Structures are given as C-alpha cells and as structure tokens.
Amino acid sequence: MRMKRRFPRCPPALSAALLAAALLFPVPALDPSKPPAQYSQALWQSKDGLPDNFVQALLETRDGYLWLGTSEGLVRFDGTQFAVFDTRNTPALRHNSVIALCEDRTGALWIGTSGGGITIYRNGRFTQTYGTADGLPNEYIRSIYEDRSGAIWITAHAGGLVRFSGGRFEVLTKRDGLPSDSLRTVYQDARGGLWIGADEDGICVMRGRAIECFGNDSGLRSRQIRALYEDRRGRLWVGTRAGGLHVFNGRRFEPVTGIGGVAVRAIVEDRHGNLWVGTEGAGLWRIHEERITRLTPREGLPHSFVRAMIEDREGNLWLGTRGGLFRLRDKKVETWTTTEGLVNDDVRVLMADPAGRVWFGTRAGVSLLESGRVRAIRLSPEWSRDVVRTLARTPDGLVWIGADTGLFRWRNGAVERVRLGLPGEPAAVRVLFADRAGRLWIGFWDRVFLHERGRTTDQTARFGRPLTGINAMTEDGSGTLWIGTEEGLFALKAASAHRFTSRDGLSHDRVTSLYADRNGTLWIGTRGGLTRMKNGQFAAFYRRNGLLSDNILHVSEDQQGHLWLTSRRGVMRIRKQELEEFAERPSGMLRTVTFDTSDGMRSAECNGGEQPAGTMTADGRMWFPTVAGAVVFDPKSLRDIPPPPRVVIERVLSQGRAWPAAAGPVDVGTGLGDLEIQFTAISLGAPERVRFRYRLDGYDQEWVESGGRRSAYYTNLPPGQYRFRAIAYANDGSWPREEASVEVRLAPRFYQTVWFSLMCGGTVLLLAWGAYRARMISIHRRYQAVLEERTRIAREIHDTLMQGVTGVALQLEAATRRLPEEPLEAKSRMQRALAKLDEVVAEARRTILELRKPDALETDPAEAIREMAERMSQEHGVRVEVWIEGQKRALEPRVCTQLAKIAREAAANAIRHSGASRVKLVLRYESRTVRLLTSDDGRGFDPAQPAGAHFGLTGMQERARELGGKVEIHSRPGSGTDVEVIVPAGRSN
Structure with missing residues (x-):
C-alpha cells in the first residue's frame, strides 16, 4: 500500500503556505511525553455510517476531506457524516474494494480498486475510469503515487511498475531491471530516488535510468516489502511483512530493535517527530528519540491490524484498522480525579502555593499534590462531611481551610481546628482571603471577620447594612477590599463602604467571582454575565456578545494576557485586550475559545461561586475545579485563535435530482422552486462545535443561523439567478470573512x-x-x-x-x-x-x-275603438265612423291597448287640428299584421313641416315602434289627412 505525507503530494507553494500557517497557528499535535493511551480516542464503525469496518486506505485531500478506502466502497468524511460511493450509486466505480488513494497536483483524486482499475474524481464528479483497455496491465491496483515531476506511479498485481504521464501508460517489468513484476509500494525520497518495494523480492531504487536492488544481503530480514517512508531527517524507513521495521543508513538496512519481527503495514511521522508504525496483528507502535511505546486493543485500539495511517492538518492521527476508523488526538486538558489519588472527584476549590504544591478542596476533604504525588488530608473523623468551600494562604506559610464543618489551619504538615471564640460562631466558612498586609478575612453567610495577630474582630458593621450570601473577596492595588455577595458588590476602604448593584452597571446583583488585575481593573463574575469596573465605570459582557454562558463562576488571568472564565457549560478563554476594546466600542462578537468534553474534560460542569475556584501554578498552567475532577490547561500549548473550518457546499437538490456544487453554477431547470442545499464545514478534530449561518442572495434579507444543521431548505422560490453563501465557525464565537458560495439558476415554467x-x-x-x-x-x-x-x-x-x-x-x-x-x-x-x-x-x-298588470287588459281593439268613436262623435259633433275588415281575432293585450290609443290620438288630432267634419277609422286584420287607417276630410297639412308643440304624432310613432310597427302619414294642404299604422298582429297568451 502507499503511504502518505502529512500534506499528501502538495505543490511546493501550497506546502510553504501550510508550513507558514502552522508556524502562525501552532496546531496541538500528539505530545510525545504522554503515553499513547492518554490521548483522546474516537472510533467510527459500521453503526456510525461506514460501509465496512475494514479501512484499507486513508487520504486527506487539499479541501480538507478525509477519504477512506474500504472493501465495500469509497467513503468521504467531513468529521460528522460519511458519504459512501459504490457500484450501486456510482457507475464510474467498477469495483467496491478500494485499495489505494492519491491526490495529484491538479486536485484530482485517483482511486485504485481491486478488480476495477482506476477511477478519477475531479471537481465533485467521477470523470473517467482506466482499465486494461487504456494501458493498465491488469485492474487489480495495489498502490498509486505521484512524484515531484507530476508523473503517476502505479503498482498492480503481478503487472510490474506503471508510469502515467502525458496521458498515456508505460509499463516497466523485470526485463527493465526491476527485481520482480509483483510489486507492492512506491515512494520518492528527498533526493529524487524512486524506491520500489516488491512482494517477495526485496527493494530497489531508481535514479534516472539506473536501478539498484537490495535483498537479505543488505540487512533486510524479510524481502516482503509492505511500507516505505522517509522522515524529516532524511531517514528511509522500510516495513516488511515478517522481518519488522528497518531504517536505511545509506548503505544497509538496520533492523529496529524493540519491535521484533512484526508485519509492518503503515508508517507515518507526525509534526512532533513521533514515528508511528502500524502493524498486522501487533497494534500501533510509536518511536520517539529512541523510546518505543505501544498501543494495543487493551489500551483502546479497536483492532490489532492497522492497515493505513495519516496525520491530518489539525494534528490528529487517523488509523484505518480492521475494527473501523480510529482517531488519536492530543487532549487540550489534563484531568485529576480519584484515579490519580484525589479523595473525591467533586473538586470545589483549588490553590497553588509558592512551594509548587496544589491544594484540592473537595466534597470530602482536602487533597495535596506535592512532588508528583497526591495525598489526602483529613479535617475530621467524619471526613465525608468535610465539604471544603474555600482555601487561603497567609504570608507566614499557614494554609487556611474553610469547610461546612468549620475553620481549619494546616501548619507543619498537621491540620488543626481553629476556634475564633465568637458568640454564636457559625460553623460553615464560605470565603477566606489573605490581604497584602497578611491579615485573614473570613466570610460567613452574612458576616465578615478579620483575623489579625491571633485576634478576630467582626467587621460587618463597617458596611452599614446586613450582608447576604458572601461569595468572593479580593483586594485591588489601592488597598480597597471588594466583597461579592448575593445582593451586589461592596467596596470597603478605610472607614467607608459602598454598595454597587445592577442599577450601577453590574451585569447581575449575584456576584460569584472577583479578580483585580495589575492595571487596577476589577473583573467581576456574576450569575448574569461578566463585568469590568475601570476608573469607576462599569462595562458588561454577555452570552449574546460571544460568551459561552452568562453564569460566570470564576475569573482569572494567565501569563499570556488571557482571561479564563468558568461556567456550568465549560471553560472560556478570551484575550483581555479584546475585552478592553469591546468595552470601549461594543460591536461584533467576542472571539471566545471554549473547552468542554470534546477537549478531554470528563464533565463540562465547573464548580464556582466559592474561592478560589481556579489557580495558576508557577509553570503557567491553569487549574479549575469541576464536578468530575480538576482540569489543567497549558496556555503555552494552545493556539491563540484557531483558524475557522473550511466551508464546502456539497450539492444542490431539487425534485429528486442532485447537482454537485463544485461543478460551478447549478441550473436546476424548471420546477416548483423547492430547493435543498447541503453544505458542511470540514473539521476533523471537533466537528460538533461547528456552527453555521447561510444566506440566499436575492431571497434572504438577513443571514440565517442554522446552528449545527448542514442543510438549507427553500420552497416556492420564484425563477431567477441566486447566490447561496455559507460561513462557519468552530470555537471562537466570531464569524470569519471567508465563505463558500454557489450560483443557482431556476428557469421559469411557461406560466412564469x-x-x-x-x-x-x-x-x-x-x-x-x-x-x-x-x-x-x-x-x-x-x-x-x-x-x-x-x-x-x-x-x-x-x-x-x-x-x-x-x-x-x-x-x-x-x-x-x-x-x-x-x-x-x-x-x-x-x-x-x-x-x-x-x-x-x-x-x-x-x-x-x-x-x-298588462295581461289584465282586453284583447279586442275593435270594441275599444267603437266606444271611443261614439264618445268623440257626441262630444265634438263630428261623425266618427269605424270599419272592421278581415277576420277579427284576439290580440296581445299590449297590441290591443296601443292600437286603441293610436286610434283615439289620430281621431282627436283630426277633430282638433284639421277642422274635419268626418273621420273614418278602418281596422283591418291581416294574416301577420294589423292595419289601422285614419282618414279625415279636414284641411290637411304639410307632413314635412308638422305643427311644432304637439306630441300627438310623436306619441303614435313611439307606440307603433314599441309594437315593432310603423306609422305612415299622407296629407297635403286642403286635401285631408290619412294616417296608417301597421303593426305585427301577435297572439293572445
């Protein structure tokens, strides 16, 4: 198999950039001073998403992904989830057993399989597959390696050595000077020599066209070569199947004593210079400065067969074993518990003294760490009741211990109870503090005493009011004594005392911790945030500003200028200068580095509200009490602000289809506007801490906080072109400027x-x-x-x-x-x-x-016309005759009515205006029409110039039109007038 460097096959420019980044941001690697069993361990198996527990190949690509080759497919890992590619979902893969992985200088991933040749993965797509038809001697690949010139070297089962360059394959065999056609692994040293390990015939090196071979006569105890690696000192290490590990001295191979004849399958050197050796059946070995240590299943290794190894850019060591994917990570925190000798795991307070000793106040007495050994100090016969709440040391070397059972003093290696001789002396001591004058201040729940020169006096009256719940005391550079209580902060100087509460600017009235720095600034931990008091002015900091929690249990400072805060959710570290700047110009978020169980703490819940709930030893290490032991941090080994994780947008999904985001702008076509965009942040060390925010430009008005969720969902998006952006942070509370983005285009449907x-x-x-x-x-x-x-x-x-x-x-x-x-x-x-x-x-x-009711009228116009004619004749003395012609029949009421009225109007006009002596009315029934003819013997008129102000003729014409008929007038002056009305007959209903 092929071994990989820390940054596999990176171009020189990229290697230089990574080296510079490592110098600027020291990465916590595996501390060689610790036994391998003390490293943080993590294991992933089939139940966690792996297709198979046998991991055969490992590679970290330049984008930060960890790639795994298994017997059941290719796997991509971002620290949280596995993406599996196999023959079922990836047609380009011709076989599921992935044996070899290599990333070339262009960023293409070469995937060697056992029976399916080589498949290329580039920019999120499987682009092509090489097999025997393309020039490979067979499709059973064993290793793939890229040299400094960019040539790809491949070993295949009994197929010789294959070189890929310029788009073509060239095969070298035993006839070209190789020791065998059955080769196993390839590696190029710093001088350009290409080392080739054979299955059964030793090792050779190619320098130009010359080939030099080595066998048993060169010191090799086995000719079955399985692993090659050159360390930073230029030493070539050779792992054999039955002869153990060898190192090349320039002429011969020297066996490494202390390991024996184990089968070596993988070799890698980490950034601390530890040489890690994975074996087949003998577990994991570490060589550091001639010292050899071992990790086996007894110490947590999932299987004794270690097939592949790699150190990632975060300093984690990854192992591919028969029992799954295994990670070793240096713990940022050291824990002291009953396992190390403490009397109880629930540590309440801690204190380091000038002699280099560390005092642990626990729920069941005191433990003392001295010269690397822990011993118990019993306060009373009923030590289980000795809940220690406070510790202090006076300049005379006395150590004072306050417990629920009273006040104790340690002197010359012995503990004695101290009786203050006060009337109604309370038993539970809450706070002890030694001021610069060497005096001991003693705080009970609601009273404060001063112990000086063997005499104890009650100082409570100096505060001018009763005190409630005394939690903390400190003294600043001016000699002011500060006391934190459940009801605010008190300042006592000379004969005056002053109380400060949230009305004055405290983040909360319940004060839990006090720290006065050398600049005269007072830092106040409360149940509701952190407060700074400087030059009489308060400035508060809260969780919404970037703190892990608002319940601050302890505040202290390290030698590097960081404030350390503890809480029930873990430990925080913040640059004090950043807090000062934020207090003057509040904007953005505080960059807070947090520590919890993922860093090695057995519990993130710290103890506090008691004093001292933290201490710094002479070597600069910070100690804090928790409910599961005391935790220790070394600020010198921690990065200031870790770089943010790299964000990757993986794919875009819509209507059951998926598009890789790496391929560029994504055209999802027409649809309902429903999108799912999957993204991730590659953090192989602590992925559980990664938090995301995203935004779809053109749709979202603000950034969307998604927490740890790695998908964005949109419904009913209108068609158009959008840009999706995502950013992430892991541990410092601030959002980086770097982001990942992808353009998404939604084509409109015809109705859009x-x-x-x-x-x-x-x-x-x-x-x-x-x-x-x-x-x-x-x-x-x-x-x-x-x-x-x-x-x-x-x-x-x-x-x-x-x-x-x-x-x-x-x-x-x-x-x-x-x-x-x-x-x-x-x-x-x-x-x-x-x-x-x-x-x-x-x-x-x-x-x-x-x-x-038009239907209620009569339907016979003849009778109505006769009655009208008789009346007019009588009234006007003019003969009015009525003639009925044709077959009389019933008419529609409206026709009957209108004809009668037309007849009356025509007769009236003749009588009134023409001076006629005789008027004749003829009603003629025809088949389809009814005609009404009115004739008179009057003086007549010119129809073209009718009389102006009378409505008679107009009314007749309107009535006729209503019936669908017409009126014809024939007259001339001196000749009488004829008025003929013709209307449709209609029928009676």
Whole structure:
C-alpha cells in the first residue's frame, strides 16, 4: 500500500503556505511525553455510517476531506457524516474494494480498486475510469503515487511498475531491471530516488535510468516489502511483512530493535517527530528519540491490524484498522480525579502555593499534590462531611481551610481546628482571603471577620447594612477590599463602604467571582454575565456578545494576557485586550475559545461561586475545579485563535435530482422552486462545535443561523439567478470573512415567463375593458329603460289625461258661455263635462292597470275603438265612423291597448287640428299584421313641416315602434289627412 505525507503530494507553494500557517497557528499535535493511551480516542464503525469496518486506505485531500478506502466502497468524511460511493450509486466505480488513494497536483483524486482499475474524481464528479483497455496491465491496483515531476506511479498485481504521464501508460517489468513484476509500494525520497518495494523480492531504487536492488544481503530480514517512508531527517524507513521495521543508513538496512519481527503495514511521522508504525496483528507502535511505546486493543485500539495511517492538518492521527476508523488526538486538558489519588472527584476549590504544591478542596476533604504525588488530608473523623468551600494562604506559610464543618489551619504538615471564640460562631466558612498586609478575612453567610495577630474582630458593621450570601473577596492595588455577595458588590476602604448593584452597571446583583488585575481593573463574575469596573465605570459582557454562558463562576488571568472564565457549560478563554476594546466600542462578537468534553474534560460542569475556584501554578498552567475532577490547561500549548473550518457546499437538490456544487453554477431547470442545499464545514478534530449561518442572495434579507444543521431548505422560490453563501465557525464565537458560495439558476415554467405575464396582463386588461363596456351598456340600458318609461308615462298622460282634461275644459268653457242665456244647455254641458271627467278617471285607472298588470287588459281593439268613436262623435259633433275588415281575432293585450290609443290620438288630432267634419277609422286584420287607417276630410297639412308643440304624432310613432310597427302619414294642404299604422298582429297568451 502507499503511504502518505502529512500534506499528501502538495505543490511546493501550497506546502510553504501550510508550513507558514502552522508556524502562525501552532496546531496541538500528539505530545510525545504522554503515553499513547492518554490521548483522546474516537472510533467510527459500521453503526456510525461506514460501509465496512475494514479501512484499507486513508487520504486527506487539499479541501480538507478525509477519504477512506474500504472493501465495500469509497467513503468521504467531513468529521460528522460519511458519504459512501459504490457500484450501486456510482457507475464510474467498477469495483467496491478500494485499495489505494492519491491526490495529484491538479486536485484530482485517483482511486485504485481491486478488480476495477482506476477511477478519477475531479471537481465533485467521477470523470473517467482506466482499465486494461487504456494501458493498465491488469485492474487489480495495489498502490498509486505521484512524484515531484507530476508523473503517476502505479503498482498492480503481478503487472510490474506503471508510469502515467502525458496521458498515456508505460509499463516497466523485470526485463527493465526491476527485481520482480509483483510489486507492492512506491515512494520518492528527498533526493529524487524512486524506491520500489516488491512482494517477495526485496527493494530497489531508481535514479534516472539506473536501478539498484537490495535483498537479505543488505540487512533486510524479510524481502516482503509492505511500507516505505522517509522522515524529516532524511531517514528511509522500510516495513516488511515478517522481518519488522528497518531504517536505511545509506548503505544497509538496520533492523529496529524493540519491535521484533512484526508485519509492518503503515508508517507515518507526525509534526512532533513521533514515528508511528502500524502493524498486522501487533497494534500501533510509536518511536520517539529512541523510546518505543505501544498501543494495543487493551489500551483502546479497536483492532490489532492497522492497515493505513495519516496525520491530518489539525494534528490528529487517523488509523484505518480492521475494527473501523480510529482517531488519536492530543487532549487540550489534563484531568485529576480519584484515579490519580484525589479523595473525591467533586473538586470545589483549588490553590497553588509558592512551594509548587496544589491544594484540592473537595466534597470530602482536602487533597495535596506535592512532588508528583497526591495525598489526602483529613479535617475530621467524619471526613465525608468535610465539604471544603474555600482555601487561603497567609504570608507566614499557614494554609487556611474553610469547610461546612468549620475553620481549619494546616501548619507543619498537621491540620488543626481553629476556634475564633465568637458568640454564636457559625460553623460553615464560605470565603477566606489573605490581604497584602497578611491579615485573614473570613466570610460567613452574612458576616465578615478579620483575623489579625491571633485576634478576630467582626467587621460587618463597617458596611452599614446586613450582608447576604458572601461569595468572593479580593483586594485591588489601592488597598480597597471588594466583597461579592448575593445582593451586589461592596467596596470597603478605610472607614467607608459602598454598595454597587445592577442599577450601577453590574451585569447581575449575584456576584460569584472577583479578580483585580495589575492595571487596577476589577473583573467581576456574576450569575448574569461578566463585568469590568475601570476608573469607576462599569462595562458588561454577555452570552449574546460571544460568551459561552452568562453564569460566570470564576475569573482569572494567565501569563499570556488571557482571561479564563468558568461556567456550568465549560471553560472560556478570551484575550483581555479584546475585552478592553469591546468595552470601549461594543460591536461584533467576542472571539471566545471554549473547552468542554470534546477537549478531554470528563464533565463540562465547573464548580464556582466559592474561592478560589481556579489557580495558576508557577509553570503557567491553569487549574479549575469541576464536578468530575480538576482540569489543567497549558496556555503555552494552545493556539491563540484557531483558524475557522473550511466551508464546502456539497450539492444542490431539487425534485429528486442532485447537482454537485463544485461543478460551478447549478441550473436546476424548471420546477416548483423547492430547493435543498447541503453544505458542511470540514473539521476533523471537533466537528460538533461547528456552527453555521447561510444566506440566499436575492431571497434572504438577513443571514440565517442554522446552528449545527448542514442543510438549507427553500420552497416556492420564484425563477431567477441566486447566490447561496455559507460561513462557519468552530470555537471562537466570531464569524470569519471567508465563505463558500454557489450560483443557482431556476428557469421559469411557461406560466412564469415574461411573455406569459404580458399575455396575462393583456388578457386582464381586455377583460377589464370588457367588464367596463358591459357595465356601461348596462347603465345605458337602465337609463334608457327609465327614459322610455318616462316617455311612456308622458305619452299616456298626453293621450289620456291631457285629452280628457282638455275635453272637460272645453265643455266647461261652453257651459260658462251659455249659462246666462241657455241655462239648460249649460247644465247639459256641465253634465257631459262630469261624465267626461268620469271617463278620464276610468282611463287613468286603465292606464295604471296597464302599467302594473298588462295581461289584465282586453284583447279586442275593435270594441275599444267603437266606444271611443261614439264618445268623440257626441262630444265634438263630428261623425266618427269605424270599419272592421278581415277576420277579427284576439290580440296581445299590449297590441290591443296601443292600437286603441293610436286610434283615439289620430281621431282627436283630426277633430282638433284639421277642422274635419268626418273621420273614418278602418281596422283591418291581416294574416301577420294589423292595419289601422285614419282618414279625415279636414284641411290637411304639410307632413314635412308638422305643427311644432304637439306630441300627438310623436306619441303614435313611439307606440307603433314599441309594437315593432310603423306609422305612415299622407296629407297635403286642403286635401285631408290619412294616417296608417301597421303593426305585427301577435297572439293572445
């Protein structure tokens, strides 16, 4: 198999950049001073998503992904999830057993399989597959390697050595000077020599065209070569199947003693200079400065067969074993528990003294770490009740211990109880503090005492009010004593005391910790955040500003200028200068580095609100108490601010289809606008800490916080071109400027196109115009109907009431003239006027009935016309004749009514205006029409110039038009007048 360097086959420029980054940001690698069993271990197996537990090949590509070759497919790992590629979902893969992996200088991934040749993966796609038809001697690949010139070297089963360059394969065999056609591995040393390990025939090196071979006579204990590697000192290491590990001294191969004749399958050197050796059946070995240590299944290794190894750019060591994927990672934290000798794992307080000792106050007494050994200090016979809450040391070397069972003093290796001799002396001591003058301040729940020169005095009255829940004490450079309580912060100087609360700017009234730095700034931990007091001004910092938690249990400072804060959720570290700058100009987020169980803490829950809940030893290491032991950090070995993880947008999904984002702009075609965009951040060390935010330009107005979720979902997106952007951070609370992005194009469906919108808009306008026209026509018809009704009413009034009233008026006028001379005639005229008036009323009733119930009228016009003719003859003394011609039949009521009224109007006009002595009315029934002819012997008129102010002719014409008929007038002056009305007959209902 092929071994890989720390940065496999990187171009020189990229290697230089990575080296510079490593110098700027020291990566926590595997500390050689620790036994391998003390490293943090992690294991992934089939139950976690691997297709098979036998990992045969490992490679970290330049984009940060970890690639695995297994017997059941190719696997890509981002630290959180596995993506499996096999023959079922990847047609380009011809076989599932992946044996070899190599990334060339162009970024293409070469995948060697056992029976399926070589497949190339480039820019998110499997682009091509090479087999025997392309020049490979067979398709059973064993190793793939790229040299400095860019040539690819391949070993295949019994197929010699294959060189790929310029797009073609060239095969070298035993006839070309190789020791065998059955070769196993290839490696190029720093001087350009290409080393080739054979299955059964030793090793050779190619320098130009010259080939030099080595066998047992060169020191090799086995000619079965399985692994080659050159370390940073230029030493070539050779792993054999039955002869163990060898190192080349320039002339011969020297066996490495201490390992024996194990089968070596993998070799890699980490950045600390540890040489790691993976074996077949003997576990993992580490060689550092001639010291050899071992990790076996007994110490946590999942299987004794280690097939592949690689160190990633974060300093993690990855092992491919028969028992799964295994990771070794140096713990950032060291833990002290009962396993190391503490009396109890629940450590409450910690204190380092000038002698280099560390004191542990626990729930069950005191432990003392001295000269690397831990011993217990019992406070009382009932040590299980000795809950230690505070520790202090006075300049005279005395160590004071405050517990729930009272006050104790350690002197000359012995512990004694201290009785203060106070009336009603409380038992539980909450806080002890030694000031610069060497005096000991003692805090109980609600009282403060000063112990000086063997004398104890109550100082509570100096505060001017009762104290509640004393949690912390400290002294600043001016000599002011600060006391943190459950009800605020108190400052005691000389004879004056002052209280500060949240009204003054404290983040919370419940003060849990106090730290006065050398610059005179007071840092205050509270239940509601961190507060800085500087020059009498308060500035508060909260979780929303980047803190891990608002419940700050302890505040202290290391030698590098960082503040360390503890909480129930873990430990925080922040540059103090950054806090100072934020206090002056609050903006953005604080870059907070956090530590929890993923860094090796057995529990993230720290203890605090007691003093001292943290300490720094002389070597600069920071110690903090937790509910599961004491944790220790070495700030010198920690990076200041770790670089953010690299964000990768993996693919875009829509309507059951997927597009790789690496291929460039993604055209998803037409659809419903439903998208899923999958992204990740490659963090192989602590992926659980990665947090994301994303934004779809053109749709999202603000960044969307997704937490640890690695997918974005959108529904009903309108068609258009969008840019999806994603960023991530892992451990510092700040969002980096670097981001990953991909363009996504959604094509419109036909109903989403511009032309369809224009068409719909035009249709809407046409419909609106049509609705408007229909509305106007309706309004016009309504007004026309009203107008016609008014005209009809006017016509009825003219033809009935006006004429009747006019007749009555004429009779009355005649009666008035004859009354003096002919009273009887006048009386007769008046009686006729009354009779006429009755007729007018009856006619009005008939007209109203016609308007309301036209069907109730008569259907025979002849009878109505005869009655009208008789009345007119009597009233006007003019002979009015009525002739009926044709077959008389019933007509529609409206036809009958209108004909009768036309006849009456025609006769009235003849009598009134023409001076006729005779009027003839002829009603003629025809098959389809009814004709009404009115003739008189009057003086006639010119039809082209009718009399102006009379409505008679107009009314007749309107009535005829209503019936669908017409009026014809024939007249000339001196010759009488003929008025003919022709209307459709219609039928009676």
